[in-house]
Amino acid sequence: MPAKKTAKRARSPDAGVNEKDTGSTSVRPQKRPKEVSASKDAAKNNSPSEAAAQTPESPSLSGKFDVYQMDLAFLSDVYLPTGTSEPQFEKLYKKIAPFTKDGQLEERGSCDPMEEMPFDIAIKELKLIDKLTFSPGEQSRFITTPQSGPGITGRLELADSNCGIQSAAGVFRMKHVWTGKGVEGRDVEIFEGYMSFKVAHSGLYKRKGHGSGNNRVFAFWAVRGRRDADGEEIGLTERN
Numbered sequence: 001m002p003a004k005k006t007a008k009r010a011r012s013p014d015a016g017v018n019e020k021d022t023g024s025t026s027v028r029p030q031k032r033p034k035e036v037s038a039s040k041d042a043a044k045n046n047s048p049s050e051a052a053a054q055t056p057e058s059p060s061l062s063g064k065f066d067v068y069q070m071d072l073a074f075l076s077d078v079y080l081p082t083g084t085s086e087p088q089f090e091k092l093y094k095k096i097a098p099f100t101k102d103g104q105l106e107e108r109g110s111c112d113p114m115e116e117m118p119f120d121i122a123i124k125e126l127k128l129i130d131k132l133t134f135s136p137g138e139q140s141r142f143i144t145t146p147q148s149g150p151g152i153t154g155r156l157e158l159a160d161s162n163c164g165i166q167s168a169a170g171v172f173r174m175k176h177v178w179t180g181k182g183v184e185g186r187d188v189e190i191f192e193g194y195m196s197f198k199v200a201h202s203g204l205y206k207r208k209g210h211g212s213g214n215n216r217v218f219a220f221w222a223v224r225g226r227r228d229a230d231g232e233e234i235g236l237t238e239r240n
Helices: 038-045 073-079 089-099 203-207
Strands: 026-029 065-069 120-132 149-158 165-181 187-201 213-224
Touching: 065 089, 065 187, 073 089, 089 165, 089 187, 089 213, 120 165, 149 187, 165 213, 187 203
Parallel strands: 026 120
Antiparallel strands: 065 213, 120 149, 149 165, 165 187, 187 213
């Protein structure tokens, strides 16, 4: 995170993220879940394949996460240094760790062009998948080819209506990729995933000269948000 970004007040995200780059967009959940409560969603869906992802041997996919785009050079150079073929997950985690926050996304490509403020984005219909895979097009966004495995998927939309926006939709997919040891011997993890969010402007914004909209697509790494001295998550809270 070479530069810290400012976002609007956020609710506790199901899969909050923080792209450490210039610009801003806050990803926030629908009101009900305060975390990525994938196990509850899977149970509600009554899907054996989805419920199977939440086994004692599987890493937890619930919680608050910070997300970092894979095309950030200061991270990608650590993850896969020139001349190497094996990802350096431990070094990547140590590089990210000082920048961890309380679970959110700030991303420069998805702002309201009139207000110059980040959109409030909701993650809806979260599901656990026992074998999450990525399409060839999605894989092309990754630095190394992602392997299939238990993961979580959801769809993105604006949390509130906006008269300048004709439509807004996207996808969010994430899976566990690495576990190591951090300070005091605690387990630390890295997740990887893919996100897209397409915004189409209405006639109002087009007439104001803001173009037809934008489409943001990227692969990312995610780590869990900060914890307090007792090991409890420090998360964003829901707005009143």
